[in-house]
Amino acid sequence: MASTFFGLHIGSSALSSFQVAVNTTANNIANVKTTGYTRQSANLQARDAINVTARYGSLGTGVQVTSIKQQRDLYYDNKYWENNSCYGRYEQKLYYLDQIQNYFKDNGASVKGFSSVFSSMFSDLDTLRSKPSDLTVRNQFISSAQSLCTYFNQMHDNLSKLQDDCNEEIKNRVDEINSTTEKISLLNKEINQIETGTGMEASSLRDERANLIDSLSKIVNVSYNETEIQNTNGDNLGGTNFSLYINGEKVVEGKDYRKLVCESSDLKNNQTDNEDLYKIYWADTKMEFSAIAGTSGGSLKALFEMRDGDNLENLKGKVTAADSYSLTIENTSIENIKALNLPPTDGKITVNNVTYRYDSWEAQVDSEGNIKSMTFKLNQEKAIANPEKVVAEGYSLNAGSGVNARGIPYYMTQLNEFVRNFSELFNNIESQGQNLNGDTPPTFFEGITETGKVYDFSESADYSKLEEGQTATITSESNTYYRMTAKNFSVNKDVMNDVSLFATATDYIKTDSCDIVDELKKLQSDTTVYRGDKASTFLETIISNVSVDTEKADTYNKLYSNLEQTIANQRTSVSGVDEDEEALNLIKYQNAYNMASKIISVMNEMLKKLIDETGVA
16 A cells, blocks of 8 residues: 555655746746747656555556657648748749849930830931931941940840859858758757657757758758657657658758759850859769759749749750761751750750750751751760660650749840841841942941851851752851850941941942831831841830749749748747746646645645654653
8 A cells, every 4th residue: 555655755746747847937938039949848747556455446646747848830830841942932033033124124314225225226327317428427326236236245244144143142052051951960960869768858959950941941842751769669769760851852861961062064054054054963872953843942943943044945856866976856946046045065955854965966947047957966975875766756855954934044045036136137138238339238237256256147148048948057156147146246347447338228329328228227116026026125025024023023922921920920829939828837837836835734744643643652
């Protein structure tokens, strides 16, 4: 049966347990303003009863604190991380889209953009019509034309610098991911050292780990799995095995973590891409880490969307012929040579999920520059394993990356397509006239590279003379309008130095004739130049695209920002410290402690009565 002093033991257990509960509550109150602190609670449980030789059979032995646990809800944690990933993505996109939108601004006064420069050029052309022989007027028009070229040159430079900024931010994000995952793996080790075999919970370390996951969730999608460590008999040993996943791939398991490597790529996705753009792969497997897959998110995804986004307007086609080191495609998604955004060399193509490097390409085109077929010459580093199967199965070829977002490459491609179409139409009209010397004028708009190489597009003139049904071969090195970009768009240097070389009429002897000028003026608003519309609407089309994307990013950014606060409040309602609730707990445990003290006092009086008054004299 129970000892005579058993009641004191029960009272003592209550005193100890409620003291722990009061201390835990006090700790919660002390950390009410601590960022990332998770509310703790002492879990009380009745001690095991003991059997006694009495009709009631067993007797309670008091209370004990089984554990001090954090109050977290995984459901709200997951919701917070999912939302934070979306918020990080659209916040990052909005930052870069705002800058792109600013580049295209044109208010005609403090900021002169395409519309102002383009209108000024044609205004000077109109003035030239009335004074075709006046060298000063000619010089004014040619200066305006060069200003148009300078506008596109600067737009390319701005977008190129923006792409470099994206690239550097990608590296910074990868460094941040590696640093965070390493810290989490170290925390896992420390947590298990404390919790294994003791039954204690390393609450402060778990808070630190949760805060790291919160910060990581803004960069990439995150999720985790935590299971108890058991022995061979299925008994829990006290520790846990914690695994962390980013974009669906395991990055941390227990005390081990995987490292991501950021490495400059020597392959290009697009013609105007900067050199040495980073690619990310796993250090252990050398497999590429996809930051833009369906399972990805966060600011890292946004950076890749802005750096590589081509709106899925990369070249695609069906493979119709192949050998070990060449692939030929037909029914290409890009129909005209002037719309191509392919790198001339060291480009990337993918067939049946296998990536190849090509050294060069050639295209069969008709008199309009429409592509009938394209052949890629592959680098010798990798051969096609089964060319016959590639053709027989009708595999598709994808060039570049094909990112479903309007990023920097998309806007660069639009700039390139406009200057190519406009330059070809302008040059073709100009070539029909005679300059003041009675000669055929030189190519007015040229492509002049940084090294001084000049493209006058003579081979474009050659294929334009083809008969119906005929085709010509154009290579990646051919002197065609494909070689012109917003970067090298320029007025012919000879014409700038000698304005008499510019033609205003088909017959220079007729000094008052301006039929060439009349035809050139039609390019402003009467001729289809870009996307089935007039040249003057180019800015409107681009602004429409970037405005839609910016507004969408801004809307989603605000939406996820508001949701973040809502979910954070819901999460705080479970894991945060509520001052009123803790005050009630403090009173509740204080009263319980007082009652336990009363038990001791009552038992003391009973025992005193027993000892002092029932003793044998």
